[in-house]
Each structure stands twice: as C-alpha cells, then as structure tokens.
Amino acid sequence: MEFVLASASPARLATLTGAGLDPLVIVSGVDESALDGLAPAELALRLAELKCRAVAARDDLPRDALVLGCDSVLELDGEALGKPGTPDEARRRWQRMRGRSGVLHSGHCLIDVAASREAVRLVSTTVDFADVSDAEIDAYVATGEPLHVAGAFTIDGFGGAFVTRIDGDHHNVVGVSLPALRELVIGLGHQWTHLWRRP
Template identity: 45%
Template structure:
C-alpha cells in the first residue's frame, strides 16, 4: 500500500519529476508571498533563502489543510545564485532579458530548498541542494525569442532544463533533477531518514 504524497507546489516540472518516479501526488499549492520573504532575507545567502521559502510553503499548506494526517508533504523552492546575487523568477520580460544578457557565457549555481513533513508524527527535514550550471553564449536574437516564449518568466533563474531552455545550458555539474525543480536522490534520502521507504510512495497499478 502506498503512502499519500502532497506536493505543495503548482510547478508542472516538479509534478512531472514525481510522476516519473511512479509518485502521483495530491497537488496543494502554497499561496505565500515569496517576494516578501525574499526581501526580508535579502542579506542572507541564497541557500538560506530557498530553505526558508520551502519551510514557509510547507507550513502554509499544513496550516490551511488541517485534515492532512497521513503520508508526506513535499515543498520546495529554487533560486539561481549568480555573481553573489539571488535570482528568483524575473519580475517581467525586460528583467528576464537583462538577466540573460548578464548570464550568457557564464555560470551560476541553482539552489533548491526541500522541506518534507511526515504527517503522522510531524517530523520535518529540510535540506538544500546546489548544482552548478554553465550557460551558452547566446546572442540577443535568441534571448529575445526565448523571453517572448514566456517560459523564462515562470521559473527561477529565468531558464529551464526540461524544455526550451535546455539548448541554452552547456553543462550541469551535480544533480540534474535539482535544476528541474526537485533533487530526487535527496528526496529519497529524506524519506528514508523519516523512517519510510522511498518505494512505499510509488503508486502501484
């Protein structure tokens, strides 16, 4: 019998990653004010910010769904650390264009904070995973076309690794799935540390 999994995120990429592992979560997105939390902690490291955001997302869903008492709740947040700055989702198209002009031909570190709560005893574990990403030296035309697609406006760092943005990333050093939105190896370790089997989350036909 599989344990229910709640995903505290509206991210299609995170949902896709879990489904690729035979995990079909109940999606309950959090509605926290991410930009407010980012602003409150802007003097701290990107790793600290994504961890705090993932904890806030998990707590929001838990506090607004008091009937949740079985299985695991997974929350996550990603940001790109680039030249000592923390890049979440771009504010608008012009901001995305500006970022890409800075990022092209250079590298950044994609940090994802993960918070997992075992709902029957409320045991909670949070971990941050970091992956180095090298960006292609894209030209202005490619940047304008990519931003016009709308994709960069929806994601941390203004790029994806599982869709159009993949062609603009030349190298990934570390966990590939972490860049997509969830570190699957890390989630497995957290689930085991919570006293559960990773395969118990699989949805059996």
C-alpha cells in the first residue's frame, strides 16, 4: 500500500518519516483562499478535505494509495491565523500572541483510493506562548521560519523556545497528529503497523 502525503510541509513529512512511514509527497495546489470566512476549526478541517480530495482524484496515483491531507490553523480571539506570509504580519502576530494562549487546530482527511472511502478528524491543542521581547520577535522573524507556517510559529524549530506549554498532542502542533492518523487508518480497515517501512 502506498501512503501519499498531500502536503508540501517538511515538518509533516519529517513527523511521518520519523514514525516509520515512507510517504510519497504530492502537493495538491488547491486555492486555500476559496474557504475564507469559516470559523478556525472548520477552516482547518475543510482545507484538509479539499487538499486530500484534490490529490485522491488524480489519475496518476497508485491504485492502492492511502492519501492524507492536513491543514493547520491557529485560533486566537476567535480569529483564524494561517501563514503570515510577510515579516510585518509575522511581527504583528507575535506581538498579539506573546504571553497568551491559542488553540492550534489541525484537520486530517484520509482517503482509501481503492475502496473510495474517506475518514476525517479534527485535533485541537492549546499552546501557551512565552512573553517574548520585541528584540526576540525581530530575531525570530529574521530567521524566516514563522513566515510560512500556521500561526507564525513552530514547536520543532527556532520557535520551540517560545512555546512554554501545550495541552494536547505535541505532534498535532507540528502539523499531523499521529494518534489520530492511526485511528483513521484503522477506521478504514487497515493496520497502522503495515504502513511502516520494511528493512
């Protein structure tokens, strides 16, 4: 069975690889702005579905593919914060986030192409941010790391020192919840351990 990751995220790929999988990466190329206006949790789930379905519909997929689509959104004050894109926006985000808590929502959609079956799951993790100084924010933004990730932070890179606590699944904050993915795999009638790389 071929496991396909419908995401360009290096962090998701590294998490799955570290968990014993050997994903084939196929980027969906969907227009994420098509779903603007949704509540943060709903947005994360719908984007995951959109990406997964776009890749699962391709003609060049292996016939036995399991396709995973994921998307993450940080919720702060009820607002959905995706990728900031620019240094100025990343700086403004961190000025709002410092010393506070947000909720990182990650949508997961898994499609068994051969069986034409789909399973979805939303996983949410509360993240407490350090009360970082303006100088620390500037230095972090200058690394470029926060510009291209949901919520303008990572927990597995430079930004890890600015996350003081999480309540929930650590892997979810990286971008894919391994326990949730295992349950989705089982729910579609497969064994998680059968997806592991063989020596």
